[in-house]
Amino acid sequence: MTGAVPGDDVVVALDAMGGDHAPREPVAGAIAAARTGVRVLLVGDEALMGPELDRAGGPPPGLEVVHAPERIRSEEDGARAVRAKPDASLVMSCRLVAEGRAHAAMSSGHTGAMMAAATLHMRRVPGVLRPGLAVVLPSMAGPMVLLDAGANAECRPEHLAQFALMGRLLAEDVLGIPAPSVGVLSIGEEAGKGTELVQQAYALLEGTPGFVGNVEGRDIPMGTARVVVTDGFTGNVALKLYEGAGAMIFNKVRTTLTSSVRGRMGGLIARPALRSLKRFADPEEYGGAYLLGVRGLAVIGHGNFGERGIANALSLAARGVREGLIGQVEAGLRGAA
Amino acid sequence: MTGAVPGDDVVVALDAMGGDHAPREPVAGAIAAARTGVRVLLVGDEALMGPELDRAGGPPPGLEVVHAPERIRSEEDGARAVRAKPDASLVMSCRLVAEGRAHAAMSSGHTGAMMAAATLHMRRVPGVLRPGLAVVLPSMAGPMVLLDAGANAECRPEHLAQFALMGRLLAEDVLGIPAPSVGVLSIGEEAGKGTELVQQAYALLEGTPGFVGNVEGRDIPMGTARVVVTDGFTGNVALKLYEGAGAMIFNKVRTTLTSSVRGRMGGLIARPALRSLKRFADPEEYGGAYLLGVRGLAVIGHGNFGERGIANALSLAARGVREGLIGQVEAGLRGAA
Incomplete structure (x- = not known):
């Protein structure tokens, strides 16, 4: 950690002006998280957040407002906006x-x-070549970690090796997966398959804890490896395809059930199944992506996150802090150097 | 087409010894396709195919057996096996x-x-830099074409530009999609997003028929573009992830419905919905992948294809021949040169 935080509690600074439903849903998510014991600094425009807080009966204990006069909008260039607006809520x-x-x-x-601001202000963990975006996804085996999900479109083999180390610590310490398996995303299981990048990353990772070799696209939903490393281009395509497929198939299921199961009773039968399925395929359940490799935890949620997604993201951020994830990454990199 | 084929009918040579259920399912699929008017050369071990044909009452009209004394097994090195076994059924x-x-x-x-044998024996269409594997996938908008799905792990921008041309012809002529939209798979919609490869392919494709720019992973299930081009590494990861996600979510739906919809009546209600959903997410429905860019159509199915998948693949191959797909690709490349 950078600097000292008073008290034992974990404090998470929430950009309350980010996302499609800001500040309403961030404020609601912050209140929900504060009630579970996470201390939240709600960073944003006081004039806009005030009415939302008033509606909830004022800020609960553990929630503190920090006024930020500016905000960064989704259509802006990220790195440029971070430099131009030092007092934006995100920065x-x-x-x-x-x-x-x-x-x-x-x-x-x-x-x-968020990636630019986190790298600029929190700085990299010593020895980290590139911070990576680690996203937690559902699989048949339970939650799994995919990284890099888009921070670095082009990568070198040693980046993938560091992603493996950081992803394994996230899976073990934050998600509670004992001795997580680690795979390199490729297009065949044998060591010689895939691009130059994959083959060299395989060679670097061989013999490291949990390494199971190459995995394929289908191994992500199957959860064959609980940590899958890849370059940020492939990872981002995979992440968005997986989410899109989940949403499409969920819609298809709903349409199919609605048309084949008629009337009131049909609805009663189908509703619990749909609810359980939606929960399973819902990114809000998993709390977003972690930027790993900076000296402080940065968590990035979907733009369409509502109260539940933001509360889950705040909880996961707090859990990462409590488990000392950043310190473990620092120690792990010293050990690997 | 290479050489002349007597008569007006379309003839498809089927490797009856390929796949997990050979020769039983290929024989059954060939019989089903022959009954719809496709002439099939059933290539494989007579001693093994004979009993399967006898069980169906002998070969129907339009089905002819060609004995092949050898076969290539899935664990062999593809290119080496093609050279070592010229009389394998696939070759x-x-x-x-x-x-x-x-x-x-x-x-x-x-x-x-199959890719090695097709390239070796059918030869490339003049001007084609690299044959590409084009797979037909389900989307919200209807069937869509993704290529390269794995023939070339590393690609250059001009390969992607040719894939776009060939994929568009497949979508239009074989799938019957009028004026299909074409996108480059990337990690952001703007022209500057993605890898060097994507940015240069974008520049080459700008202004070509149907080009809609960059698309993201989620656009595959959404069907935003009906033809999506990418390198064979990303394409193969995407294909296998999409299939894996479909299978996983289908299983999840089945489990969820079975546990929430109890008893005999529940089963009666859920079964038609499950059947319709399975059909939608089923690769057998789409008939496999096309190797485009060789002088003759080569269609590659899943290893686990059963009768229906193989019959659909034979029909789609026949349709490609009837629509003159290879000639169109040749003409298209002459026009583009």
Whole structure:
């Protein structure tokens, strides 16, 4: 951690102006998280957040408002906006971590801006070549970690090797998966398959803890490896395809059931099944993506996250802090160097 | 087409020894396709195919047996096996096209071997830099074409530009999609997003028929573009992830419905919905992948294709021949040169 945070509690700075439903859903998610014991700094425009807080009967204990006069919008260039608007809510959230007033920052706003702001203000963990975006996804075996999900479109083999180390720590310490398996995403299981990048990453990873070799696209939903590393281009395509397929098939199921199961009773029968399925395929359930490799936890949610997604993201950020994820990454990189 | 085929009918050479259920399912699929008017050369071990044919009351009209004494197994190295076993059923199927005895070849056996055999015996269409594997997938908008789905792990921008041209012809002429939209798979919609490869392919494709720019992973299930081009690494990861997600979610739906919809009546209600959903997410419905860019149509099915998948693949191969797909690709490349 950078700096000292008073007290034992975990403090997460939330960019309340990021995402499609800001500030309403971030405020609601912050209140929900505060009630579970996470201390939240709600960073955003006081004039806009005030009415939302009033509606909830004022801020609950553990929630503190930090006024930010500016915001970064989704259509802006991320890196440029971070430099041009030092007092934007997203940038201030990261700076609060750098200043030691918060342990982690969370935004469901501009992904590129959040990566730029986190790297700029929190700085890299010594030895980290590239911070990576690690996303938690559902699989048949339970939650799994895919990284890099889009921070670095082009990668070198040693980046993938570091992603494996950081992803394994996230899976073990934050998700509670004992001795997680690690695979390199490729187009065949044998060591010689795939691009140059994959083959060299395979060679670097051989013999490291949990390494199971190459995995294929289908191994992500199957959960064959609980940590899958890839370059940010392939990872981002995979993430968005997986989410899109989930949404499409869910819609198809709903349409199919609605048309084949008629009337009131049909609805009663289908509803619990649909609810359980939606929960399973819902990104809000998993709390977003982690930018790993900076000295402080940065969590990035979907733009369409509602109260539940934001509360889950805040909880996961807090859990990462409590489990000392950043310290483990620092120690792991010292050990690997 | 290479050589002349007597008569007006379309002849497809089927590798009856390829896939997990050979020769039983290929024989059954060939019989089903022959009954719809496709002439099939059933290439494989007579001693093994005979009992399957006898069980169906002998070969129907339009089905002819061609004995092949050898077969290529899935664990062999594809290119090496093609050279070592010139009389393997898969290799003979491609050679029958080269000799003018068939218009198209189909196998649900070894993908790499089929690509090697097709390229070796059918030869490339003049001007084609790299044959590409085009797979037909379900989307919200109807069937869509993704290529390259794995023939070339590393690609150059001009390969992607040719894939776009060939994929568009497949979508239009074989799938019957009028003026299909074409996108480059990337990690952002703007022209500057993605890898060097994507940015240069975008520049080459700008202004070509149907080009809609970059698309993202979620656009595959959404069907935003009906033809999506990418390198064979990303395409193969995407294909297998999409299939895996479909299978996983289908299983999840079945489990959820079975546990929430109790008893006999519940089963009666859920069954039609499940059947319709399975059909939608089923690769057998779409008939496999096309190797585009060789002088003759080569269709590659899943290893686990059953009768229906193989019959659909044979029909689609025949349709490609009837619509003159290869001639269109040749003409298109002359026009583009």
